[in-house]
Amino acid sequence: MQERKFYAAFVGINAYPEGALSGCVKDVLELDLFLREWCAQQEGLTYTPVYYLAPNEADAFRLEAHAAAAGRSVSWDAPTYFHLRERLFGHFETAAAGDVCLFYYSGHGSQTPAPPEFRRRMLETLVCVDSRDPNSPAARDLVDKELAYLLWKTFARKTGVHTVLIMDCCHSGNNTRDYDGEFRFRFVPSSRSQVPFADLLGHGDAEFYTLRDGYADFRIPSYVHLAACRDDEKAQESANGGLFTGKLVEALRNGGASASYRELLQGLALTVGNRAERQTPVAFSQQDIQLDQPFLSTGMRPYRPFFNVRHNARESKWKLAGGAMHGLQTGDLMRVSDGVREVETPLLEVQATSSVLAPEGFDEDSQQVKAVRIRSARPALKVSAPQDGAFPPGVTGMVEIVPAHAAFEIRALEDGAWGLFRTGEGEPLFRREPDAGRLLAGMNVVGNWMAALELQQTSAAISRSDLSFEWNLSAPSILTPEGPQLRYNGDEMPVFGLRISLAPGTKLSECYVKALYLGSRFSILTSLLRDDDNRLAPGHPLELTLAIGDQTYRSIPVGIDDAYARRGVAQINDYLKIIVSTRPFSVDSYRQDSLPPDEGQAETTRDLVPPKTAKSNQPPEWTVFTFRIQCHR
Incomplete structure (x- = not known):
């Protein structure tokens, strides 16, 4: 049997000179203890952790208790800017095919103004223990693009290494309030000036950065990123640790380690959302299909649309995490299961993003209850x-x-x-x-x-005049009132781009946008707008992007399958549905592969590339905009 290694690098910072936290070291120790136990159950897997900690006085007891439970004490280095930038990722240098690498961060998150070479106004940062220390003038926050470079430099040339980032920190935000006095936020304002592009780690590496139209694009290696909240939200903590990490470890110990990342995060969105009104855990991977891997595993499992079901004690109802926005209707028959018991029950009430049902015989504290739709009340x-x-x-x-x-x-x-x-x-x-x-x-x-x-919805709160849709089409394509009419240029496949922004004069201060791309072979692609980066606000436009390998493209190709072309099909109709809501939402339940044509065994895909080419009690307002993408060959 092949011997494998699990490389883990933990960062937990409580003892900031300003804005001290209290639960970050506890987060590290609890996740570390679970991973030790989990690795011990695997055959041929060696657990190799390193720690960068800044504990406070109260952490001494926790460190002693952890040493007793783990059978060994923890030694650590300080989580300084220099150590995180120059040393931490060296821990992963010897990782090889079959190994697992985990980078976990628990501490403050912040922002810094973005250099003009980036499309965004602000960049997210990790706050090192000495980032704001006046006695460490060379130290600063580690910028997210620098973290991306460290990941790319470490893993881009490695094959078969399963890499995971878990971040329990704030990504952004302004004024906040405590949650019932129990939680506070892992966020501190930026206190140092903008970092010039030339000073960012990775600048000058032409393999990583590419300047296109005056803006910097960069490569993204293969990894899975789990974040405690969206980039416009804040992560909450108490003396008992981070809300996200606590619920994550709880889910893993209750069977979540066998779930896919997508399943795990859908469950966490419910359990964290029940405690925090505005904290939505998200998952991201450059290749969306990687989210269907089991947690910390390279094995792939087929994606099956499902909905998490949890008992809401405050309302004394079973709530399903899906609603009209996901195509559900009152009367749809659902098969509900916790892995042991299975019942069939209809949806009793359907709102925008949630539904009510009444399954009998399930433990109200269970985190394992899921539902799939087995019959629509009104089949399409x-x-x-x-x-x-x-x-x-x-x-x-x-x-x-x-x-x-x-x-x-x-x-x-x-x-x-x-x-x-x-x-x-x-x-x-x-x-x-x-x-x-x-x-x-x-x-x-x-x-x-x-x-x-057929999904349609119009809200008076979100109208066509609130949004600006800026299309970029390859010649000789044209834009019609229904949408783009794309045309091949000889044998060259046509492409389109779409930039969405808030229109001048709109009363909307922010909204959230997702895209459904309906391919002519019945595929539905949901990843053109990332779940962790789909907030539309003034000065923060969104662009549809297509991930291929470690590259991200804003020009999206559309082609006619050769099997169709051989039968004389010279025109196809794809459809793009833009869904806009006043609250965050997911459309993963729509995802499906294409169907092969009636000729050969054509590869099924989840994207636009041809096979031969690489929380409030008020329901959200939401509107759907539909564009036809017509392609002529």
Whole structure:
């Protein structure tokens, strides 16, 4: 068996000269103890941690208790600017394929004005123990772009290393209030001037930074980033530790270590949100599919849309973390399970981002209850089937089988397979299937796609005049009132870009934006706007971006699959839905792969690149804008 290593580097800072904290070292020790126990249960995995701590006097007892539980005492270096910049990442230098690397930070977060070479007005920072010490004039905050460079420099040329960042600190914010007097915030204002681009670590490395149109773009290696809050929110802590880390360790000890990152964060969004009105944990990876990996593992698990269910003690109701914004409707039949018990129950009430249901027999304190939709109250896809009874009748998921006169029909083909057709047309919508069950699964994908296309909402609080949509199209494409009409330039694939900003004179002070890209092969892509960076505010526009490898592109390619082109298809219609809300939200439940055409075994994708190419009691206001992306070849 291959011997593997788990490299962990922990930073916990309580003893700041100003703005001292009290729970950061506790966070480190609790997560470290869990990881020690978890690694001890694995075969051939050696745990190798290092620590950069600034404990206060009260931490002495915690360090002693941790030493007794772990069977060894912790030694540490000071979490200074020099150590974090020059030494910490050296711990990962010998990591090889199959190893796991974790960087965990618990302390203050802050901001600094961004140099003009960056598109954003502010950059996020990690506050080192000596960042604000007048006796350390060479020290400053570690800027997020410098952290990105350290990650890239350390891991860009490593293959097979699973890398994770966990940050329990504030990313940004202005005036705040304590949560019931129990929690405070891990944020301090910036006290030193803007760091010039030329002084940032990584400046001058042409492999990392690229200047395009006067702005600096940079490479992002493969890693998973878990953050305690969005970049416009603040992370809360008490003497018992950070709210995020405490709930994270609790979830991991209660079975969350076997969940994917996406599943883990969806659960944390509920448990943290129940304690803090404005703290939303988020996850990010350059390749969105990496969030479907199990926690601290390189194994991949297929993504299955689901919704977390938690009992809300204040309302004495079971609440599901999904609502009308996610395509749910009152009466939808849900299968609810905690891994042991399983029941089917309808949605009783559907609001914008949450729903009410009444599953019986579940522990009200359980963190393991999940639900999947097994039948829609109003299926988006109605299909007529052959009258010989060979195809199973009924309703399942987003599909209803009807006797006749539907816009779609199932046909039995000469080779014994089944195919789904638009009524009156001669080509199957996707690859024919000899098994009726697999065809029905593909039909559900089509039904989900159609339900997403039909998603509509208009709020008086968010109108078209509040937003500015700035398109950038490759020649000879044109912009029509319905959306871009993209055209190939010879064999060159067309591209588009979209920049969204608040319009002059709008009354909106901020809003949150997500995008659904509905591909012509029934894929739904949800990652063109990141969950941790989708706040739209004055001076903070958003751009759609597509991640390919370690590069991020603002020009997004759209192409016609060669299988379609060989059949003479010269035009496709994709759709872009822009969802705008007054509160943060997720659209992960819409994500799905494309269906292969009825020719060969074309690779399914989750993106736009062809296969051959690389919290308040008031419900949020929300509006959906739909654009047709037409491509001609």
